[in-house]
Amino acid sequence: MKLLEQIEHSNELSHSAMSMYQQELEAIYAKLMTEAVNDEIDNLVSNLERSCSKADYPSSKIFMIVFGGHQPRYKALALQIFKKWFAGNKDHISNCEHHVRYCEAGKSLDDAVDLVATAIVDRELAKSTMGYSEALNRDVLSAVAEKAIKEYWVKNHLR
Numbered sequence: 001m002k003l004l005e006q007i008e009h010s011n012e013l014s015h016s017a018m019s020m021y022q023q024e025l026e027a028i029y030a031k032l033m034t035e036a037v038n039d040e041i042d043n044l045v046s047n048l049e050r051s052c053s054k055a056d057y058p059s060s061k062i063f064m065i066v067f068g069g070h071q072p073r074y075k076a077l078a079l080q081i082f083k084k085w086f087a088g089n090k091d092h093i094s095n096c097e098h099h100v101r102y103c104e105a106g107k108s109l110d111d112a113v114d115l116v117a118t119a120i121v122d123r124e125l126a127k128s129t130m131g132y133s134e135a136l137n138r139d140v141l142s143a144v145a146e147k148a149i150k151e152y153w154v155k156n157h158l159r
Contacts, residue, residue: 002021003018003020003021041081044081045085048085059086059089063099064082064099064100065112066100067107068106079102082100086099086100098123098134101116103115123136
């Protein structure tokens with residue numbers, strides 16, 4: 001209300017006034033965002049539990065695909081919830097990172113199937129060629145480079 005009175009009185013909106021108004025709203029925004037996240041968690045977890053109780057299917061055969069645009073995928077709410085669900089599932093012994101995937105710009109079940117098929121093939125290819133299933137999930141060259149750089153610096157007495 002103070003902001004509106006100030007605008008009405010001076011007939012302008014200053015940056016400092018807008019900043020003060022925004023600061024006053026931070027607590028309200030935080031509460032609303034927390035409520036929205038809690039609603040989404042409740043919704044996703046209840047749907048997960050309901051869906052999984054209907055199907056007698058081992059979690060090692062389940063893949064959860066989150067569709068979305070270009071964004072920091074590791075922070076997507078659904079990804080975090082699905083990974084937590086897998087991690088807490090006492091029957092799931094496989095790597096939950098393998099079973100929860102982000103499908104950037106995906107729009108259809110076919111996109112999800114392609115992503116899962118690629119993940120399965122990559123895992124098997126990595127096991128058979130590099131010795132461990134997660135080898136293709138990381139930048140192998142940079143991992144080798146880290147070691148080589150460290151050894152080079154030690155060998156050449158560099159700081």
